[in-house]
Amino acid sequence: MxxxxxxxxxxxxxxxxxxxxxxxxxxxxxxxxxxxxxAPATPSPPTTQPTELVSLAWRPSNSNQNLQAFDLEVSGLDVLAVCHVPPGWTINATGAGEGVTALKGQATVGAAFVSLDDMEDIAGLFLVRARPSETFAVKGDITTGTYGGDQTEIQATTALLRREAADRCPPPKG
Incomplete structure (x- = not known):
């Protein structure tokens, strides 16, 4: 004590x-x-890294552009939870706790693409904890497109993921 x-x-x-x-x-x-x-003073318990919410920081350049998928490898943090899945999407986080986590998400139908009006759908996707002895890094890409059918793959960087302090996932959007 x-x-x-x-x-x-x-x-x-x-x-x-x-x-x-x-x-x-x-x-x-x-x-x-x-x-x-x-009684002798007991050592304080080891401190754990604070948790954070991770959002996709991608923004469309115009109202015709949309987000269709992402395929990322993230190192330097552990994914503790997938907080929510945008409507019409699937998201998988594999390898958490092993140093590199694969984050994959995609719209299952074209109507579920994330457009300018749906930016809140990619906010607060993951609850993570930084690994204290590792550097945060991101590899992979995101797939964007237009409603006319064009697709573009954008190389991922750490700037693609926005991190903010949080102790738990946000409540479900309703």
Whole structure:
């Protein structure tokens, strides 16, 4: 226990003894030893890295452009949870805890592509924890397109993923 807890515990025990209704000679009792002398201080538990929410930071350049898929390899962090899946999408996170995590997502039908009006669908996708001894890195690509049928693959960088402090996944959108 921490030393301040021992001090509080000692005070509570002394107060309980004073109120227990027994008539004892209080002068004969030795005062309680200070908490720092009763038990050695225990080391504090190791600190863990804080958790974060990860969002895709991609934005369409115009109202005709959309996000269709992503295929990423992320290192330097562990994916703790997939917080939500955009409507009409599938998302898989594999290899978490092994140093490199594969994050794959795709729209199952064209109507589910993420457009300018649907940017909240790619916010807060993953709950992660940074690996303290590793550098954050991203490899892979995202597939964008237009509603006319053109597709483009964009090389992924760390700037593609926006990270923000959070202790849990956000509540479901409703």
């Amino acid at each position: 921490r030393t301040w807890r021992l001090t509080i515990l000692t005070l509570l025990l002394a107060a309980t003894a004073a109120c227990d209704g027994q008539k004892k000679d209080r002068k004969a009792e030795a005062p309680p030893a200070p908490a720092s002398q009763t």
